Amino acid sequence: MIDSAKIELRNLQVQDYEELKESMIKSYHSMPHEYWTKKEIKTLIRKFPEGQLCIEIDNKIAGCALSIIVDYDKFDDNHDYDSIIGGENFSTHTANGNVLYGIDVFIHPEYRGMRLGRRLYEARKELCEHLNLKSIIFGGRIPNYSKFASELTPKQYIDKVKLQEIHDPVLSFQLSNDFHVKKVIKGYLSGDHESKEFATLMEWNNIYYTKSGNLVKSTKTVVRLGLVQWQMRLFKNYEALVSQIEFFVDTISSYQSDFVLFPELFNAPLMAEFNHLNEAEAIRGLSEYTDRLLETFREFAINYNINIITGSMPQAVGDHMYNVGFLCRRDGSYERFEKIHITPAEESAWGMKGGNQVQTFDTDCGKIGVLICYDVEFPELPRILKDQGMNILFVPFMTDTQNGYSRVKICAQARAVENECYVAIAGSVGNLPRVANMDIQYAQSAVLTPSDFAFPVNGIKAEATPNTESTLLVDVDLDLLKELHNFGSVRNLKDRRKDLYSLKLRKKNKS
Known part of the structure; x- marks a missing residue:
């Protein structure tokens, strides 16, 4: 460790x-x-x-x-x-x-x-x-x-x-x-x-070698994303779940990916051991694994030389329960992100509380943002992140039905257009019949793009097969975003009427 x-x-x-x-x-x-x-x-x-x-x-x-x-x-x-x-x-x-x-x-x-x-x-x-x-x-x-x-x-x-x-x-x-x-x-x-x-x-x-030489120094602009469409099923124990995590990290890193993204509350199968408790107590029991998983992810980020976005996990802070995740960089450092908007079910069943941190994160592939599931349905948050320099938005999600998934995907696609950025969404599939409030899952993970000539006509760079455990490997070109911003058919960011409206993030102390 x-x-x-x-x-x-x-x-x-x-x-x-x-x-x-x-x-x-x-x-x-x-x-x-x-x-x-x-x-x-x-x-x-x-x-x-x-x-x-x-x-x-x-x-x-x-x-x-x-x-x-x-x-x-x-x-x-x-x-x-x-x-x-x-x-x-x-x-x-x-x-x-x-x-x-x-x-x-x-x-x-x-x-x-x-x-x-x-x-x-x-x-x-x-x-x-x-x-x-x-x-x-x-x-x-x-x-x-x-x-x-x-x-x-x-x-x-x-x-x-x-x-x-x-x-x-x-x-x-x-x-x-x-x-x-x-x-x-x-x-x-x-x-x-x-x-x-x-x-x-x-x-x-070197397949890029040219005899002419005299190449000027260029910054890496093509970033490879690896998305995990995670199968929810019961695991024999904690070690079995970690083994499955490592399988995906190993597989995706073997393709020289820069990032791997896990879904929201992917560790929910561990709740089965708390089924004798009520829902609020069970989620608090699940939160006891979060620190251990963080250290495991940090080790994997270093050992496999890949930036890991851990999806999300419950975390108890004092009397409050939060839905949080971590960016584990391949240099050993890490940062924490929080779900800002809590769904009615999360609040009533688990007593979840919304976080207060809205920020971008620096990586060796530029600035990124992470929003957990429901948060992507609020356009203010991605706009704030874009104003801070974000080019790739990662959205770990968990939805039980297809209409819930559609809300996440449609809103994520709108965020890609509005903010001239890439949006990667990753969710879970399968079912957990022995885990209360987590019994069914629906997902189709995808990488979404702006909609202009340099991008796919439907704004979907790639997507996984629905409801099947799989990985999705996608290259995104950051230079295309620069071209879009300056020469696009429409210029969503430049054409904002700041003379009429503005958006500002208020500072709030943690409770």
Whole structure:
């Protein structure tokens, strides 16, 4: 479990050296005397600062990726490690090269299992694309080969790793991150007895590479959303529900999604154990799981490198019960959001109270907003969020009948048009016959858009099959919103008559 872990992916600094050295020694336990000198790290940072990446957790270096740029046309595939990196001065590095060459990646043993290596590899890919380099190449160790060398050639070993008949901690990871084996090299790294001094020359091709070069730096504008259409059913226990959560997070993150959205009150199946209580007491019992689920979601956000919008859960604050959710960012931070408008059923059955927080949230994909179900039926809230800079509105919902669902969808679609934004809605399906007030569900999750030439004619980017557990993966282009705002057929935001009316959020103290 994590408490207040803060994860930051950043460029390595010279003052990080002592922690870097300690992490490397522990990472390469079989070669404890092989670590970079401070002079070498200084040289790398001076020559190519943006190519030296590290992950810091709670002010401690947890992982590192070092690289240079080389003119690969001057080398052939049979090179060795020392010749390709140019010795301790890295003399082969050139800003005019065409390949990003990886010279080291390692993760401190204490932080393995958090998928930090994948995060470093993704950062390298983004750097390769940004610098308009042809590919990423490096020599990869095959540390488990020594166990099979007497019976398998390197080629046979690699083939078995590809077929997952053998697991190699390095090669298996590289293959799962879209690298392919370009060649087997003999004598690549002197002293690598675990690999029998063999190495796999690994390559990842930049499909956006253009020979012309001179690309200007551009900000990422296409954001991938993953929506969970959650099946309501009874779970054997809390751990079984968490396992289902992780399945969806794992699945959606494997498609390199930026966000995953869960529905409102998705954890309602856990209420079955409180059926002997009245409805108000049962929802309070369910709220006892909220803090545990928050910590679980925070772990998953870090481990799977994805921003998670947790849907909503009941939370007791003093004598009051609120319907709340959390944005768990992939850097370990999180924020809380509240349902502002409580339905009559929530108030009468559960004694729910409306929250007071209306705000956008900063993410690595820009500002977002989150409104829980009924809240999207009040146009003032999304307009306030849009005025704060929101481009994507997430709406976790729970509706029992199709007419209830239609209210949410129709209003969400109107909000997309009014506010020139994308709206993602995700709900639950199925039934819970043993849970009072939660017995039937209806949903069709969707991503909704403005209605203009750059968008689908019906304002629906994509939608799931109704009443079937599934995921929905959708790319949304934020640049299209800018074009709409400036050149759209109609300009809903620009054409507001502020000389006649205005909208203002009042500050209110929490009760």
